Amino acid sequence: xxxxxxxxxxxxxxxxxxxVCAIIHVAVIYNEPYGILLCVxxxxxxxxxxxxxxxxIINNMRYYLPRQEKYxxxxxxxxxxxxxxxxxxxxxxxxxxxxxPVYAAFVKDSSTIRFAFDTLLVGFIAMFGLLWYTQRExxxxxxxxxxxxxxxxxxxxxxxxxxxxxxxxxxxxNSISAxxxxxxxxxxxxIQQLSDFLRGxxxxxxxxxxxxxEELADLQLYLEIEKVRFGHRLxxxxxxxxxxCKLNIPALLLQPVVENAIKFGLYDTTDTVNIExxxxxxKEALIVSVSNPFDPETSVAGKGTGFGLASxxxxxxxxxxxADLVQTHTDNTTFTTTLIIPQxxxxxxxxx
Amino acid sequence: xxxxILIDDEPLARSIVKEYLQAWPxxxxxxxxxxxxxxxxxxxxxxxxxxFLDIQMPKINGFEMLELIETPPAVIFTTAFDEYxxxxxETHAVDYLLKPFSKERFDKALQKWxxxxxxxTVVDNHTLLETAAQSPAHQNRVxxxxxxxxxxxxIPHIQYLEAADDYVKIHxxxxxxxxxxxxxxxxxxxxxxxxxxxxxxxxxxxxxITRIDPYEKDSHLVILQNxxxxxxxxxxYVRLKEAxxx
Numbered sequence: 001x002x003x004x005x006x007x008x009x010x011x012x013x014x015x016x017x018x019x020v021c022a023i024i025h026v027a028v029i030y031n032e033p034y035g036i037l038l039c040v041x042x043x044x045x046x047x048x049x050x051x052x053x054x055x056x057i058i059n060n061m062r063y064y065l066p067r068q069e070k071y072x073x074x075x076x077x078x079x080x081x082x083x084x085x086x087x088x089x090x091x092x093x094x095x096x097x098x099x100x101p102v103y104a105a106f107v108k109d110s111s112t113i114r115f116a117f118d119t120l121l122v123g124f125i126a127m128f129g130l131l132w133y134t135q136r137e138x139x140x141x142x143x144x145x146x147x148x149x150x151x152x153x154x155x156x157x158x159x160x161x162x163x164x165x166x167x168x169x170x171x172x173x174n175s176i177s178a179x180x181x182x183x184x185x186x187x188x189x190x191i192q193q194l195s196d197f198l199r200g201x202x203x204x205x206x207x208x209x210x211x212x213x214e215e216l217a218d219l220q221l222y223l224e225i226e227k228v229r230f231g232h233r234l235x236x237x238x239x240x241x242x243x244x245c246k247l248n249i250p251a252l253l254l255q256p257v258v259e260n261a262i263k264f265g266l267y268d269t270t271d272t273v274n275i276e277x278x279x280x281x282x283k284e285a286l287i288v289s290v291s292n293p294f295d296p297e298t299s300v301a302g303k304g305t306g307f308g309l310a311s312x313x314x315x316x317x318x319x320x321x322x323a324d325l326v327q328t329h330t331d332n333t334t335f336t337t338t339l340i341i342p343q344x345x346x347x348x349x350x351x352x
Numbered sequence: 353x354x355x356x357i358l359i360d361d362e363p364l365a366r367s368i369v370k371e372y373l374q375a376w377p378x379x380x381x382x383x384x385x386x387x388x389x390x391x392x393x394x395x396x397x398x399x400x401x402x403x404f405l406d407i408q409m410p411k412i413n414g415f416e417m418l419e420l421i422e423t424p425p426a427v428i429f430t431t432a433f434d435e436y437x438x439x440x441x442e443t444h445a446v447d448y449l450l451k452p453f454s455k456e457r458f459d460k461a462l463q464k465w466x467x468x469x470x471x472x473t474v475v476d477n478h479t480l481l482e483t484a485a486q487s488p489a490h491q492n493r494v495x496x497x498x499x500x501x502x503x504x505x506x507i508p509h510i511q512y513l514e515a516a517d518d519y520v521k522i523h524x525x526x527x528x529x530x531x532x533x534x535x536x537x538x539x540x541x542x543x544x545x546x547x548x549x550x551x552x553x554x555x556x557x558x559x560x561i562t563r564i565d566p567y568e569k570d571s572h573l574v575i576l577q578n579x580x581x582x583x584x585x586x587x588x589y590v591r592l593k594e595a596x597x598x
Contacts, residue, residue, distance in 0.1 A: 167408070170432035171362065175452035178368035209584065231363045233386075266361070270387045272408045298411070298504040 014051070017025070022047045029110075034103040042095055042107075046089045049297055050118055053081040054125040061129045065137070074126045082119030086111055165259075168225075169194075175229050177347065192230055197221040201252065209248040212279060216240060219254055219277075226262060230273075234266065237276045244279040247286040249341055250319065257290050257337050264335060265292035284343050291336040309337060353399055357416070358384045359391040360406035361431065365451065369430070379462075388417035389502060390482045397574075400425050402465055405513075407431040414503065415484040416495040420502065423478055424574050426469070428461050436487035441480070485541060494522060496529040503529060511560055511576060513538050517555040525578075548595045550574060550588035558595055 025043040030036065057077060067075040075078035090111055097103040172194050179187035192219070200218045216238060223236050258275065279288045309326060316325040320342055327338045353391075356379050358366045366384050370535045373379050383394040387410045395403065403429050407414040415437075418424050428450035431437050441448040447461045454507070505524055514521040515535045524528045539549045549555045560577045564584070567573040572584040584592060 141518070166433040170451050171365070174368065174432060174453075175362065177452040178364040182367065209532055214481040229362050229364065233361075267408070267410050270389065295411075298506065 015030075018047060018051050021050075026089070029106075030136070031106070034097070034100060034106070038097055038100060038103055042093055043340060045240075046085070046091050046114065047094075049085045049089050050121060053122050057081065057122060057126050058129045061126075061133050065133050070130060074123055074130065077125035078119050078126055081122045082115050083288040085118040085122075087186055089114065097141055113115045113253055138288075168259075169198075171229055172225050179228075186228075191227065193221050193225050197225065208251050211245070212240065212247050212288075213245040213248050213253065215249050215254050216245070216279075218252075219258060222255060222258070223275075234262065235274045237273060237274060239277070240279040241281065243281045244286060247281060247343055249286060249288075250315060253312060253315065253339070254288065254290075256336070257288075257309065257339065261290045261292035261335070261337065263293055268294045268298065286341040286343060287338065288341070289336050289338040291334050293333050294335045296333060297332070312339070354402065355382050355400040356380065356393070357382060357398065357400045357403045359388070359394075359417070359448050360411070361386050361409045362406075365406065368451060368452075369458075372455055373569065375455075375459070376462060388412040388414065390501070391417050392420055395421055395425060401469075402426040402428060404428050404430055407434050407437045407489075412495050412502065413487075415481055415487070418477060419481060420495060420497050422582045426465055427477065428465060436484060439594065480507075482537070485537070491541070494531065496522065496531050498527075498529060501507065505529065507542065508549075508559075511557055512580070513547075513555040513583065523580075546595075548588070548592050550582065550584040550592055552585065554582050554588075556582060558592070561596075564592070 022043045026036075026039050030043060081145050090107055093107045094104055097107060172190070176187050176190050176194070178232060179190060197218070200221070220238075223234075227234050227236070254277075258277065261275050262273070265275060273293060277288065279286065281287070305335045311329070313323070313326040316339070317323055325340045325342075327340070329336045329338065356373070358369050358381060360369075361364045363386075369383075370381060373381065382398045382400060385391045385394050389411065391403075391405070394400075403425050405414045405417070407429065408431070409417075412420075414429065414431075418427065429437065429441060430451060430453070432451040438448075438450075447464050449457060449461055481503065491507070494510070495505055496503050496505060505522060509524050510522045511525065513535070514523065516530070518536060519530045519532050520538055522531055535549070535553070535555065538547075538555055542555065546558045547555050548558055556574065556576070561574055562577050563575040565573045565575065567583070570586045572589050574582050574584050576582070
């Protein structure tokens, strides 16, 4: 927090107020027998002490703002400071004015009114500081909340757009457009595949668990479309044992992994790309590994983790509170992503 | 006869351009290419008048491919969805087709190019490429030509850059490469990463610094892991200290 009341305008007005108070003080207590010099000294001493108390309380509030009992706090602190101001000024003024008995008597008599005045003024400043700091805190909290809300909104928008996969969608539509003339039947088939795929993405709210078999069927749709787009360059090989096919997996978890592998493979090499998916059961967990070729010379180390994988990792972390369920492995020219999906979940349990 | 080359990694995307071009008998497709490497070879071999170029392609993208060609032909871009590319196009009047595009839109693009050609309007690709250089791909790697070979240098592999007339020398562990860009271009490109311009002629990868020694008055020497010693200017030293958090 920026130190409050630290700007020069604050100090300027503070000084002006102090001067006004001091002059009024002189005017009020001026009396022939003491002489003007004593009155001015009295004013400077009392008002300086008062100013010091005010600054003390304001700076104190920078570090400690009473939450509850704030009015008691103000009352107590202003009374204490009022007493201190009064006692110290009395002692100082007695010392200074000891040679003028009339004045010494006056100092003694006026102690009650001095105390009342000091307490009121300190209380007023404390109240003012309290309001100022509270208001500032609220503004900051409101801004933080607005920022947080904006971030959530942005993340949601980003997720929606990712879900739509504009690049995939527009390129698929372009392929269909190309096919309509030359191979109308194939174009129609592709429209159906694309529709089924989109429907599947929209229907599954990323909440339910589905048998691997079902997830693989949806994945197949996606792969078929990609194969039409990339022709013979893309080849896929899915190996799934019978037991593994019956195990469950969070819906739509595999697709980003395969998508990542395809992108990585297709855009990192110029040859035929073979994407291999293997699923097996191991120690009460479903193990799915997806591999793609890559060029070790041009890939930046660590880049392979990919953006798509981060979201998969996060989903699994939210489900199982384990960060080791997504593993990547590079071997010469093959990049492998392995997912470990424990089968100990409660079926009604949902993430997000 | 107008020579053209289609460069797109998706065969169907090329076939649609081919189909639309049938209505334009003066255009001859001299070659079709599935990636940027083939594209460079084909352009050098045939010197086409105009090319149809996709952005997202294997290995090097369309922009990177253009950077590697000394006198690029006229380009009509074809792309599906690429925010950076579209931004680049919109700010620099080069024609582009967003997939899937109609025959009418395609014809309009060709007509526009033919008009430009007849009035000798030269479309400047330079600023377009500068804008495109903000794309994420460009922030990961630098593509250079080494003889007839093309080399992709991941940015973290760069040790330091050295100014050399109109070129910039890129020093890496496996060799030195030339790129016809300015130091200012690289300074801007690499500013977000661990690179600092320490001197009018040098930009270094700060991760590789082993020592900074004082040297003469007002200047310093930086010593890299491979023993290379490079001068640091007064203002370079300020930037270097800032980057290292000193």
